[in-house]
Amino acid sequence: MTHADLVIKGGKIALLDGSLVDADIAISGETISGLGTGFEADETIDARGLVVLPGVVDGHVHMMDPGYTSREDFITGTTAAAYGGTTTVIEHHRTNPQVFDWKELERKRQYLEGRSLVDFALKGGISRDNLKELRQMWDHGITAFKMFTCHLHNADAIHVGLQQFVFAEVAAMNGTVLIHAEDDAIVSANEEALKAAGRKDYMTHYEARSELAETLAIQQALLMAERTGARVVFAHVSTPENLSIIRQARARGVKAYAETCPHYFYLSTETLRAKGPWVKFAPPVKPPGTQERMWDAMARGLVDIISSDHCPFEKENKEKGLDDMWAGAMGIPGVETSLRLMLTGVFEGKIHMGTLISCMSTNPARLYGLYPRKGSLAVGSDADLVLVDMNASETLANEDVKSKCGWTPYEGTVVHGIPLTTIVRGKVVVRDREVIGKPGFGRFVPRGSRWGTIV
Numbered sequence: 001m002t003h004a005d006l007v008i009k010g011g012k013i014a015l016l017d018g019s020l021v022d023a024d025i026a027i028s029g030e031t032i033s034g035l036g037t038g039f040e041a042d043e044t045i046d047a048r049g050l051v052v053l054p055g056v057v058d059g060h061v062h063m064m065d066p067g068y069t070s071r072e073d074f075i076t077g078t079t080a081a082a083y084g085g086t087t088t089v090i091e092h093h094r095t096n097p098q099v100f101d102w103k104e105l106e107r108k109r110q111y112l113e114g115r116s117l118v119d120f121a122l123k124g125g126i127s128r129d130n131l132k133e134l135r136q137m138w139d140h141g142i143t144a145f146k147m148f149t150c151h152l153h154n155a156d157a158i159h160v161g162l163q164q165f166v167f168a169e170v171a172a173m174n175g176t177v178l179i180h181a182e183d184d185a186i187v188s189a190n191e192e193a194l195k196a197a198g199r200k201d202y203m204t205h206y207e208a209r210s211e212l213a214e215t216l217a218i219q220q221a222l223l224m225a226e227r228t229g230a231r232v233v234f235a236h237v238s239t240p241e242n243l244s245i246i247r248q249a250r251a252r253g254v255k256a257y258a259e260t261c262p263h264y265f266y267l268s269t270e271t272l273r274a275k276g277p278w279v280k281f282a283p284p285v286k287p288p289g290t291q292e293r294m295w296d297a298m299a300r301g302l303v304d305i306i307s308s309d310h311c312p313f314e315k316e317n318k319e320k321g322l323d324d325m326w327a328g329a330m331g332i333p334g335v336e337t338s339l340r341l342m343l344t345g346v347f348e349g350k351i352h353m354g355t356l357i358s359c360m361s362t363n364p365a366r367l368y369g370l371y372p373r374k375g376s377l378a379v380g381s382d383a384d385l386v387l388v389d390m391n392a393s394e395t396l397a398n399e400d401v402k403s404k405c406g407w408t409p410y411e412g413t414v415v416h417g418i419p420l421t422t423i424v425r426g427k428v429v430v431r432d433r434e435v436i437g438k439p440g441f442g443r444f445v446p447r448g449s450r451w452g453t454i455v
């Protein structure tokens with residue numbers, strides 16, 4: 001018998017093709033040391049009746065720390081992540097100060113080392129004047145650069161003029177840009193017209209940030225990526241049509257990938273009409289029917305990555321939008337609900353488990369250079385696992401929220417498929433839905449030696 005530190009016994013391992021295989025998982029130290037049967041260990045976790053997945057790699061979170069810690073901090077944010085079955089978060093640059101050079105990146109990394117329950121990677125930002133800083137941030141192990149095509153959240157809009165230089169620089173280092181794609185001119189013009197008409201109702205958010213704004217920004221960035229050879233990932237793509245546009249570009253050789261988020265599968269303009277600022281995020285929700293077509297698109301393989309875009313706000317800052325939608329804060333929490341919501345799609349037969357694992361774990365790990373250390377259940381990979389009960393259900397409720405914000409846009413939504421136990425590098429951080437991990441256990445994971453492709 002092979003001896004291990006921990007054995008996950010009696011569960012079904014989910015494979016990328018969607019099949020479930022009976023196998024025990026042996027863990028020695030921080031890595032997976034065996035798959036099969038006949039392991040003996042100091043500790044055993046009974047996984048009978050459960051499905052074992054590689055831990056979620058959430059490629060898009062805003063934990064707001066340092067700087068905006070009344071909204072979230074890295075301890076509460078990664079507590080929520082662990083609870084949701086996420087074992088690695090990729091944190092963005094929009095903290096205070098923002099991360100636009102390697103020195104700030106290093107400061108942030110050191111600061112966060114003591115504040116995370118799960119492993120974390122970082123992104124660097126693109127501003128209007130940090131072109132010369134990009135290379136050093138990349139060399140310090142970031143997973144990608146984040147760029148906005150529109151003014152939002154105090155971020156610089158990078159218009160096409162500067163985009164051409166940025167993309168050329170990124171292409172030269174074989175780097176990756178994650179793009180928030182909404183055309184600045186269209187959104188501004190719509191906003192101006194709506195405000196001039198005295199509108200401040202909930203639907204202004206949908207009308208201002210039109211689908212055309214997203215499509216145009218994607219088309220322009222695709223052309224720029226094609227001309228420069230830069231690798232681009234489009235963040236939170238909100239329609240099946242735009243997913244198709246990105247996939248068609250990839251078919252002709254553009255290095256273009258699509259991320260989307262659970263909210264585009266669950267929330268619609270009807271939700272917006274009813275809940276207003278509580279479902280204010282960008283790009284906005286889409287009309288009823290689009291959500292089902294997003295599931296179809298995902299089942300057909302048009303989605304590369306599912307991320308949460310966790311961007312929590314205090315209730316007070318959302319409530320400001322109740323009487324004037326323009327005043328409501330832009331962003332929603334999601335890191336603890338994303339796996340639950342997507343597992344529900346598996347439970348309902350809309351996608352299969354292999355597609356979920358690809359989009360939520362393996363693909364982000366591959367694209368961002370964390371594979372095979374992350375996003376894999378192979379021998380030698382980090383023992384990052386989540387044990388899921390596909391027969392369990394829950395009604396999502398504000399009172400159960402782990403994020404500091406204390407609310408969820410999915411209050412009252414019934415989910416099927418619940419992450420019970422989360423293991424990070426061989427250590428149980430959530431046991432039967434109870435978070436027992438400690439801040440400081442989570443480590444920075446730099447981009448490895450391979451990145452930029454998915455299979």
Ligand SMILES: [Zn+2]
Nearest residue numbers: 060062309311
């Ligand atoms: Zn974001």
